[in-house]
Amino acid sequence: MWPPSKKANLKPEHGIVFDFDGTLARMSIDFDEMRRAINTLFIRHGIAPETLQRRFILERIDEVFDQIHSQNPTLAHQIKAEAFSLIEEMELTAAAHSHLLPGVYPRLWTLKEQGVRLAIATRNCEKALRSVIGKAAILFDVILTRENSLAYKPDKRSLEPILEKFSIPTENVFMIGDHPMDILTARSASIVPIGVLTGTGEKQALIEAGALRVFKHVNQAIDILLRALF
Numbered sequence: 268m269w270p271p272s273k274k275a276n277l278k279p280e281h282g283i284v285f286d287f288d289g290t291l292a293r294m295s296i297d298f299d300e301m302r303r304a305i306n307t308l309f310i311r312h313g314i315a316p317e318t319l320q321r322r323f324i325l326e327r328i329d330e331v332f333d334q335i336h337s338q339n340p341t342l343a344h345q346i347k348a349e350a351f352s353l354i355e356e357m358e359l360t361a362a363a364h365s366h367l368l369p370g371v372y373p374r375l376w377t378l379k380e381q382g383v384r385l386a387i388a389t390r391n392c393e394k395a396l397r398s399v400i401g402k403a404a405i406l407f408d409v410i411l412t413r414e415n416s417l418a419y420k421p422d423k424r425s426l427e428p429i430l431e432k433f434s435i436p437t438e439n440v441f442m443i444g445d446h447p448m449d450i451l452t453a454r455s456a457s458i459v460p461i462g463v464l465t466g467t468g469e470k471q472a473l474i475e476a477g478a479l480r481v482f483k484h485v486n487q488a489i490d491i492l493l494r495a496l497f
Contacts, residue, residue, distance in 0.1 A: 281496055282408075282433040283378065283489075284426060284458070286444035287389035289466020290485055291371055292399045294361040294391075298324070304353050312346055324354070325390060325419050355392045362395035367403060368465060374489045375406045381497055384408050386429040388442075388452070390419055408432055421448045423455035430456065443488050444468075447476035461488050 288294045305324055306316040314331055321330045328350045336343035378385060386409040389396060393412040397404055404410065409429045418424035426442075433440060442453035445466025453460035454477045462473030462481040473481045482488040 280382070280384070280435045280439060281492075282384035282386065282429075282435055282440040283492070284386045284388050284429055284440065284442040284453075285485075286442075286446065286449045286466075287387050287391055287396055287399075289445035289468070290443055290449075290463055291387070292365050292367050293465060294358070294365045294395070294399070296357060296361045301354060301357055304357075305350055308346065308349055308353065312342070314346075323419075325413060351392075355394065358392050358395040359398070362398045365399050367400060368485065370486045371489075372403055374486060374493075375403055377493065378489065379406045381493070383496075384433045384435070386433070387411065388416070388420060388425055388429060389413070421451040421455060423452065425452060426456045426458070430458075441492065443485055447472050450476035450478045453477075463488055 285291050288296070302324060305328065309316050309319075309331060314334075316327075319327050319330050321327045328347055331350075332343045332347045335346065375385065385407045387396070387400075387407055388411045390413050393410070393414050396410070396412055409432045411425065411428060413419065416425050417427055430437065430440065437457045438459070440458040441461055442449060442456075442458050443461045443463060444450065444453070445463050446468045449468075450460040450462055450473055460476075460478050462468060462470070462476075462478035463485045464470060464473075464481065464483050465485055470481050480488075480491075482491070
């Protein structure tokens with residue numbers, strides 16, 4: 268149900284899981300270039316990219332690792348390390364020219380002051396994330412990057428440590444993200460999916476993925492939640 272209902276005479280416990288790139292910040296990463304770089308790496312090791320079944324970059328790296336590991340674990344680990352090194356380099360380059368979106372930082376403080384539990388779930392690397400969010404990191408109860416996640420979004424296991432830390436009913440937890448993947452992640456974990464248009468996702472795609480509401484900017488989503496909850 269939208270808007271979320273208030274509890275009479277009792278401040279409700281709520282949590283918000285934010286995506287990072289495209290939601291809290293905007294990093295200029297050329298994902299087509301990233302795919303080409305990873306495919307070139309695979310070809311150099313005798314792997315034909317067109318034979319891979321998985322769509323997204325991180326999952327394709329894992330697919331190659333799984334294919335090779337049983338016969339040559341050393342090579343499997345080498346390719347995976349080289350692939351993640353390429354991705355991290357591109358993310359750090361983008362992070363050096365990025366920052367939190369205007370207005371986000373004070374709103375995060377307001378959410379924290381109201382007792383809302385905050386988390387980030389991202390497929391980006393931790394170095395890039397922390398270089399962008401800086402001192403805002405202290406506002407989050409949990410920060411999950413690809414290095415410390417149990418799984419990648421949209422797998423619901425990617426949110427398990429966050430929901431365990433929050434320890435509140437899932438209907439009181441919102442996920443705000445710019446990509447249909449974020450919406451699918453939220454739905455798989457039975458939390459409330461909210462879309463924003465500050466990244467690559469388009470409104471119709473977010474709606475089709477199951478977003479309960481779609482806002483032009485994350486600030487709008489936060490402001491609506493603050494008014495509805497408090």
